[in-house]
Amino acid sequence: MPALPLNSNNLPYPDPIHPVIVHFVIAMVFFSFFCDVVGYFTRNHRLFEVSFWNIFVAAIAIFLAVIFGQFEAGLAQPYQAVQPILNSHTITGWSLAAILVAITAWRFAIRARDPLKMPVAYLGAATFLICLVSLQVYLGSKLVWVYGLHVEPVVEAAKQGILK
Numbered sequence: 193m194p195a196l197p198l199n200s201n202n203l204p205y206p207d208p209i210h211p212v213i214v215h216f217v218i219a220m221v222f223f224s225f226f227c228d229v230v231g232y233f234t235r236n237h238r239l240f241e242v243s244f245w246n247i248f249v250a251a252i253a254i255f256l257a258v259i260f261g262q263f264e265a266g267l268a269q270p271y272q273a274v275q276p277i278l279n280s281h282t283i284t285g286w287s288l289a290a291i292l293v294a295i296t297a298w299r300f301a302i303r304a305r306d307p308l309k310m311p312v313a314y315l316g317a318a319t320f321l322i323c324l325v326s327l328q329v330y331l332g333s334k335l336v337w338v339y340g341l342h343v344e345p346v347v348e349a350a351k352q353g354i355l356k
Contacts, residue, residue, distance in 0.1 A: 198267065200347060200348075201342045201343070201347060202267050202268060202269060202342060202347045202350075203267060203342060204267075208260075208264050208342050209260045209264070210257060210261040210263075211332070211336075213253060213256050213257040214257045214261070214332065216250075216253055216257075217250045217253050217254050217257050218325060220246045220247065220249055220250035221246075221250050221292070221321065221325050222322065222325070223242075223243075223246050224242075224243040224244075224246035224250065224318075225243075225319075225321070225322050227239040227240070227243035227246065228240065228243045228310055228318060229315065231243065231310060232310045232315060237307060240308070240310060241303075243299075244299055244300070244303050247292075247295070247299055248296055250292060250296075251293050251296040254288065254289045254292050257285070258285050258289050261281075261282070261285055262282070264342065265282065265341075268341045268342055269347070269351075270339075270341065271350055274335065274339040274341065277334055277335055277338075277339065278335060278341075281328065281331040281332055281335060284328050285328060287324075288324055288325065288328055291324065295317055295318065295321055298314060298317070
């Protein structure tokens with residue numbers, strides 16, 4: 193199979209796609225949680241519907257984020273210092289995808305049973321989800337802002353063998 197021509201960021205396309213999709217998923221999960229909490233305290237059941245559709249779309253989009261993340265991580269040529277953070281980010285990403293799907297399925301069952309009520313237990317699970325998403329944001333930010341994955345000077349240093 194012929195190798196893909198890579199740009200100065202070590203990607204076959206202009207910019208990383210993973211962060212674009214990830215930010216979409218993050219926003220939808222956080223907005224879903226916000227709507228559930230506000231809907232719970234104001235008893236505004238319409239917010240529960242908004243919440244459901246946001247988490248539903250996020251549960252689908254997270255798999256695109258994970259796929260592009262895996263692809264772009266494979267092209268990143270990670271050096272030794274970044275490897276533990278990248279491994280943690282990868283494991284957390286796959287785990288987060290599974291947990292998000294499970295929570296979305298639970299949310300679907302809640303919606304089917306009684307769309308006007310939100311159990312406190314679900315809000316607890318959604319709070320755990322928000323904490324896990326926050327951890328993942330921290331790890332992903334560290335990969336870019338501390339270790340410089342797919343940042344041109346770091347890519348050049350890795351190609352020259354300066355980073356090991």
